[in-house]
Amino acid sequence: MASDRFQAPDYYHLDDLLTEEHKLIRDTVREWVKKDVSPIIEDAAQKGEYPIHLNKGIAALGGFGPYIPTEYGGAGLDQISYGLIMQEFERGDSGLRSAASVQSSLVMYPIYNYGNEAQRMKYLPKLASGDWVGSFGLTEPDHGSNPSGMITNYKDMGDHYLLNGAKMWITNSPICDVAVVWAKNEEGRIHGLVVERGMEGFTTPETHGKWSLRASRTGELVFDNVKVPKENLLPNKSGLGAPLGCLDSARYGIAWGVIGAAMDCYDSALRYAQERIQFGKPIAAFQLTQKKLAEMITEITKAQLLTYRLGQLKNEGRATTQQISMAKRNNVDMALNIAREARQIHGGMGIIGEYPIMRHMMNLESVITYEGTHDIHLLITGMDVTGHSAFKG
Amino acid sequence: MKILVCISKAPDTTSKIAFTDSNTAFDTTGVQFIINPYDEWYALVRGLELKEANGGSVTVLNVGGADNDPTIRKALAIGADSAIRINMEPKDALGVAKQISDYAKENGFDMILCGKETIDYNGSQVGGMIAGYLDQPFISNASKLDMDGNTATIERDIQGGKEVIQVDTPFVLSAAKGMSEPRIPNMRGIMAARSKALVVVEPGAFEDTTEIAEYILPAAKGACRMVSADNPAELLDLLRNEAKII
Numbered sequence A: 001m002a003s004d005r006f007q008a009p010d011y012y013h014l015d016d017l018l019t020e021e022h023k024l025i026r027d028t029v030r031e032w033v034k035k036d037v038s039p040i041i042e043d044a045a046q047k048g049e050y051p052i053h054l055n056k057g058i059a060a061l062g063g064f065g066p067y068i069p070t071e072y073g074g075a076g077l078d079q080i081s082y083g084l085i086m087q088e089f090e091r092g093d094s095g096l097r098s099a100a101s102v103q104s105s106l107v108m109y110p111i112y113n114y115g116n117e118a119q120r121m122k123y124l125p126k127l128a129s130g131d132w133v134g135s136f137g138l139t140e141p142d143h144g145s146n147p148s149g150m151i152t153n154y155k156d157m158g159d160h161y162l163l164n165g166a167k168m169w170i171t172n173s174p175i176c177d178v179a180v181v182w183a184k185n186e187e188g189r190i191h192g193l194v195v196e197r198g199m200e201g202f203t204t205p206e207t208h209g210k211w212s213l214r215a216s217r218t219g220e221l222v223f224d225n226v227k228v229p230k231e232n233l234l235p236n237k238s239g240l241g242a243p244l245g246c247l248d249s250a251r252y253g254i255a256w257g258v259i260g261a262a263m264d265c266y267d268s269a270l271r272y273a274q275e276r277i278q279f280g281k282p283i284a285a286f287q288l289t290q291k292k293l294a295e296m297i298t299e300i301t302k303a304q305l306l307t308y309r310l311g312q313l314k315n316e317g318r319a320t321t322q323q324i325s326m327a328k329r330n331n332v333d334m335a336l337n338i339a340r341e342a343r344q345i346h347g348g349m350g351i352i353g354e355y356p357i358m359r360h361m362m363n364l365e366s367v368i369t370y371e372g373t374h375d376i377h378l379l380i381t382g383m384d385v386t387g388h389s390a391f392k393g
Numbered sequence B: 001m002k003i004l005v006c007i008s009k010a011p012d013t014t015s016k017i018a019f020t021d022s023n024t025a026f027d028t029t030g031v032q033f034i035i036n037p038y039d040e041w042y043a044l045v046r047g048l049e050l051k052e053a054n055g056g057s058v059t060v061l062n063v064g065g066a067d068n069d070p071t072i073r074k075a076l077a078i079g080a081d082s083a084i085r086i087n088m089e090p091k092d093a094l095g096v097a098k099q100i101s102d103y104a105k106e107n108g109f110d111m112i113l114c115g116k117e118t119i120d121y122n123g124s125q126v127g128g129m130i131a132g133y134l135d136q137p138f139i140s141n142a143s144k145l146d147m148d149g150n151t152a153t154i155e156r157d158i159q160g161g162k163e164v165i166q167v168d169t170p171f172v173l174s175a176a177k178g179m180s181e182p183r184i185p186n187m188r189g190i191m192a193a194r195s196k197a198l199v200v201v202e203p204g205a206f207e208d209t210t211e212i213a214e215y216i217l218p219a220a221k222g223a224c225r226m227v228s229a230d231n232p233a234e235l236l237d238l239l240r241n242e243a244k245i246i
């Protein structure tokens, strides 16, 4: 990729609302992305590799478990800092943000919130330091939007649990050291289990041929009579609410993250439009280009305000699942539309890796589907405002 | 080893430059400030490396108003042990150097490290003036600094080669590219910076010796003329007859 000339738009001076520390954290992550991520990410995406050497850097920046208390190796930051870190990671690439989201919100969050002290001490410091990679197994081949129908299950064998089933579309599965797996007990109630690499009968085949999130590894988690020690069951929460609690946290991070991708596309498009001359003028001088750019900055500004307020609510412990759904849905859609429009502004240049546009655009096709699809989030809002569930047709 | 690193702030290199007050003052509206890169990347980081290798402490010092505190906090996040801000809007290099040297005289440092220049007005004066006030040796534009006990071996890039200098502490040095690799703070550093001291000191009396008469922006760049790659004759003609440079 050409050198990273990114400049973040801040049309409504939102920086004035951030603390000195928020800005220092954000600028630090931004600087790191420019220095360590931008020069290599295009190549990694083209090759379909996750640049795992970046995990040490992510960890040093507090990107694994930003809001997990420091005694467990987390960074002990507030929710707005968490959001800003995700924004800057995703400005680099959604794959990087996905790795941080999964590790933080889908692996460390349930171990911290639903686990006991021994589990916290065993897993959290190694996940925070990036020595271990975690994955989160909820989705199954036949149960995506409807995870409550899952068939992965375990039986109580006296001194251990016997786990059977398969999870699909699992971020980091091929490289994970531990997996937080959601499975039903004999009564059909969902519980979380920590499955460790090396347990007999546990395999993690990779899903190949993705055209999206290429700088992120995806695969399956397959459990064939895996003996899971009883102390690996997360004791403090069960039922579908347990995994959904993790998703709230991850979706919140995504709502911020995609603003980063949108900013990158807008920034690149704005610069390109000023520099590209056609018919004797910069294309930025044409009304149709201005419409695109003006709408982009308007939508980015709205999304920034939405997440900032949501961050305040989250800091106060008042953000609801439904409010988070609205932000995830709105912001991913916003980012995807901006990526598509930015790609048009770049003309032919928009399809090659010298510019980040097409990579962001393709990445966002995953982001709009995972962690609850665009339509499922709409149904969540619909149910919230009408009181009627429209999930079952 | 007691090290003082002088840090100034500078507009981010992407800032739009404009002036107010009949072109006598820089217009800071909407300008993002950063630590002057020569101070941060080279003076501060090399100071930290020396401290890590030999023990001691690194104090950063800035002459400026309270709006500089975020910039100073960043230096603490990168690893400085403590920070001093001399509470005064700097007017010229001599005033800044006087305040810094007064502070240094009172507190005694083995070395004072500055950047070779600040990327705002590029005066390159403060370091030399501090050395003057303190009556200490001054080594400008240093690209390498190694310590052996109290003796420093310093390299300077000079035209067509290098100059190697040995000097005993105390001394004042201005740092240039090559000294060290820039460091990005990590989260532990950012959090530790919360609890590090940032002491505000009131300035001593000083009368300004200079006054800004006017700033003048360079003339806008002329339009770029494109010449087709398969028409070198046209290029030659333009260079010869229009630009008149060949």
Ligand SMILES: Cc1cc2nc3c(=O)[nH]c(=O)nc-3n(C[C@H](O)[C@H](O)[C@H](O)COP(=O)(O)OP(=O)(O)OC[C@H]3O[C@@H](n4cnc5c(N)ncnc54)[C@H](O)[C@@H]3O)c2cc1C
Pocket: A102, A135, A136, A137, A138, A139, A141, A143, A144, A145, A146, A168, A169, A170, A171, A172, A213, A218, A366, A369, A370, A371, A372, A373, A374, A375, A376, A379, A390, A391, A392, A393
């Ligand atoms: C790259 C990638 C990484 C992922 N990482 C993880 C991971 O780490 N862990 C994990 O557990 N999962 C992960 N997922 C899975 C992801 O969460 C699911 O793909 C998602 O929940 C959708 O499930 P599905 O693919 O089975 O689609 P389906 O549920 O089959 O949906 C297909 C379409 O039907 C629509 N639909 C479904 N139900 C309804 C309804 N009631 N009303 C209206 N429309 C409906 C959907 O909106 C969608 O448009 C990942 C997915 C991808 C692509």
